[in-house]
Amino acid sequence: MLKALRVRLYPTPEQAHFLRGQFGAVRFVWNKGLYLKRHFYRVKGTNLDPVHDLKKLLAVAKRHPKYAWLKDYDSMALQESLRNLGSAFSRFFKKQAGFPHFKSRRGEQSSYHCTCVSVGEDFIKVPKMDPIKAVIHRQVEGKVKSITLKLDTCGDFFASILYDDGKSNAVKPKAVRVSEVVGFDVGLKSFGTDSNGRKIEAPKAYRRARKRLAKAQRSLSRKQKGSANREKARRRLAKQHRRVARIRKDFLNKVSRKLVNESQALVVETLKIKNMLKNHHLAGAIADASWGEFVRMTEYKAEREGRYVVHVDTYFPSSKTCSQCGYKRDELDLSVRSWTCPKCGAHLDRDVNAAVNLKAEGIRMLRANGLVVLRA
Template identity: 35%
Template structure:
């Protein structure tokens, strides 16, 4: 199976400038293509009789070469793949928007999610990679050289640069300690297993919320575009990266533990986007990373030979008694201890839900 591999680059000032130029060209091509496609959509809505065919990624690139490149000679300072892949990603984003799978694409801003993709003459050595136009880039760790990639994606987080590609990995089937386990996600505890184990979330945003607020308050008083303004931006971006890394580390450890030791895992199909609409709980839920938990668990179950069972989101795991199966009519969030009026069973609310998920996954 194919897995993503990502590592940090060890770049000098000249290479950092070249990478920033590639990101700028990719962002310019994306914004130009998005502006053009929006104009076409507006024209088709106003003139239903004289509709213009919605352009594909190939059409957009042809128009970019004919219209934009002659007026923007700095396009020739970077690899031709950077604007090509940006337009491909734009076309894919519009297809998902037309299918109602995602929201329509938005314009990109400098310094936010800067990245670009290249292909062609690529090579991976032990501690360096070769990228078109830029040349050799060093890395901090030894790289897997068994599989030569077809494309590289280079991205920036704060003041650091990262490179990623896909590698071929053989599935691993370690011995399992449990046959079936239910996992209930929550805010108080990140995950409660039907075995009684409780994993507490990192809550990294809550830990650094005051520090982040302080940095943002100081940043607003800086003169826009000044050296101190740029330094403050990097400080805020570093703290955001630290918060995200702490959260991802916690989730990686938990999902790896589950996929390696459990042969079958039952989780609930949570409506994360709908849950985040609750402004009272949105911050705490986002700090846990429910969506990232499921994403990691899905590919790790394939990697370690486990089976992931996603229980229907309307399954009343919290309201149902795990002993006799009696369902309660109402159960408020403040009730942390589940008490069954039929059989008299008392247990933790999250543990009761995880046991029900284990029964549903069996």
């Protein structure tokens, strides 16, 4: 099983200087490759492939006095930059992402290393560098496959360690109990509600930090471009954004872990988040909730633990259907948080009702796929 671990690095001043040069070389290869691909297509109508065509030019460039400085840095990291460029264009042509853009030294920097890498008790080792001091907060058990070095917008260094622990994912059971199937309905008023009636409140990190972010942004806008004070203000703003991202990520990890541990099968609704973000009144709250990242975390945790994650269709009327008798309403406005069924008279909480309906639909889908669902 492949696992990833992100650790903080504390390089010496000399190592930090070299790492910035490494990031600059990777960024230069990306930008040069992007420029050549665009130029040859516009001028000559030739579509250069970053891997098969541009990678050959990299070896030629190193022999030229103008680009000989590239030899000082890890060749595999430079080649990986071109492979990433090829992947970026593939995603663009598949309409999965926008057109690749030139990289700036002010953004997040990274370089990929896959040969001559190792991890010790308090250091990591990558090519062309002495061991870099690191805080290894979790033991790396297995073979290290690659290490990706990163410099975030706050100026701090990190390393993402990919390793194979030699273990396989847990085997999923052929039978699950109804009591251990959990329906989970995400929302905005509360982050989510499960089919047992438990509501989980979101930290709403961005909403709570808006004043601090606005203050830091105003401070940045007043500084003269290119000045040292502007760089300090930029880093202060970046640290505020990083704090928001960390609060959100910590919350999502804890919630997804708790739900996976407490269930054999978790049922969630498939959401078209990109379409939902077009609603400018709710876009900020939806982005702050980060439902897509929550589902991603839940899926990989469930895969490791041998649990099921069931995705119910987007158009399944979980909120408009009475979970007691099956009566379906024609319309249900978002402002309506509870309603009474005109058929059976049950008073229903909107979110709890949706979670219960998701659980019932998830059980039906599990049985349709040949899984035994025990009533006990």
